[in-house]
Amino acid sequence: MTRIIDGKAISAQIKEELKVRVSELKKEGKDICLAVIQVGSDPASSVYVNNKKRACEFIGIRSLSYELEENTSEEKLLEMIHELNDRADVNGILVQLPLPEHINEDKILKAIHPKKDVDGFHPQNVGALCIGELGFVSCTPAGIIQLLKRSGVEIEGKECVIIGRSNIVGKPMAMLLLRENGTVTVTHSRTRNLKEVCRRADILVVAIGKPKMITKEYVKEGAVVIDVGIHRNENNKLCGDVDYDDVAPICSAITPVPGGVGPMTIAMLMHNCVESIKLQ
Ligand code: NAD
Numbered sequence: 001m002t003r004i005i006d007g008k009a010i011s012a013q014i015k016e017e018l019k020v021r022v023s024e025l026k027k028e029g030k031d032i033c034l035a036v037i038q039v040g041s042d043p044a045s046s047v048y049v050n051n052k053k054r055a056c057e058f059i060g061i062r063s064l065s066y067e068l069e070e071n072t073s074e075e076k077l078l079e080m081i082h083e084l085n086d087r088a089d090v091n092g093i094l095v096q097l098p099l100p101e102h103i104n105e106d107k108i109l110k111a112i113h114p115k116k117d118v119d120g121f122h123p124q125n126v127g128a129l130c131i132g133e134l135g136f137v138s139c140t141p142a143g144i145i146q147l148l149k150r151s152g153v154e155i156e157g158k159e160c161v162i163i164g165r166s167n168i169v170g171k172p173m174a175m176l177l178l179r180e181n182g183t184v185t186v187t188h189s190r191t192r193n194l195k196e197v198c199r200r201a202d203i204l205v206v207a208i209g210k211p212k213m214i215t216k217e218y219v220k221e222g223a224v225v226i227d228v229g230i231h232r233n234e235n236n237k238l239c240g241d242v243d244y245d246d247v248a249p250i251c252s253a254i255t256p257v258p259g260g261v262g263p264m265t266i267a268m269l270m271h272n273c274v275e276s277i278k279l280q
Contacts, residue, residue, distance in 0.1 A: 018270050093117070140261060160182035162205045163194070199218065
């Protein structure tokens with residue numbers, strides 16, 4: 001029988017654990033504070049920002065909210081980040097993406113102090129991950145490792161195939177699976193014989209950004225399938241990069257969309273905020 005990996009339940013468990021940890025830290029006089037910056041009022045971004053603020057509240061992390069006008073200059077945003085970098089009471093800084101076109105995203109992400117970069121996007125943290133040093137890890141792939149571990153999926157020695165090589169999912173995912181002693185293959189839009197490569201996988205992580213592209217022809221019987229994609233289909237219902245109804249019957253475990261990887265991203269952001277105390 002196919003096991004449904006319940007990201008909602010696992011993320012709730014992680015948030016409960018973090019809540020306990022935060023209350024212990026409070027007793028030691030350590031308060032955690034996350035600054036969240038949103039530029040413009042993109043509705044999807046506002047939903048993400050509100051979810052992050054709600055998670056902070058639940059766990060006992062103080063959140064500072066900065067809602068800037070769409071036409072805020074890059075200079076002004078950089079100035080704000082520098083100020084937050086210097087503030088001893090701020091542990092984490094998060095700039096909600098995407099940013100308006102006139103702002104250079106790369107420049108902004110690099111301006112966040114690596115020790116406050118709770119999204120794990122700064123090159124210093126990416127480098128730390130590559131060489132196995134302590135640092136913040138990108139939340140979505142870190143969440144996937146938690147999903148696998150807490151569902152009892154062994155990674156060591158397994159054939160792990162990732163579809164997608166983005167900086168925030170595919171590449172850090174490869175590093176994390178490697179750290180867990182998986183045998184890792186990263187595939188992308190120029191990969192030849194994608195179906196054959198994917199059919200080698202014991203663990204298949206799909207982060208393509210194409211609704212329902214992965215059908216059972218890409219999946220080995222008994223594989224564990226992790227679907228990172230999030231899309232709205234023609235009926236306004238959420239779906240992933242995996243054609244769930246087609247694939248689920250042949251795999252041993254699969255993440256649904258919604259309720260799989262999605263909730264883990266915020267849980268791991270909260271984890272990173274709590275970890276920031278160790279790094280600072
Ligand atoms: P991206 O667009 O940055 O990267 C997509 C990758 O897929 C690229 O590396 C590309 O080479 C590869 N690709 C594209 N077409 C392909 C094809 N036909 N065959 C093989 N590979 C192909 O996307 P991303 O930021 O990594 O996100 C991927 C998906 O995950 C999106 O649907 C996104 O919305 C979702 N996502 C979800 C979460 C979450 O919290 N659940 C977080 C981040 C991203």
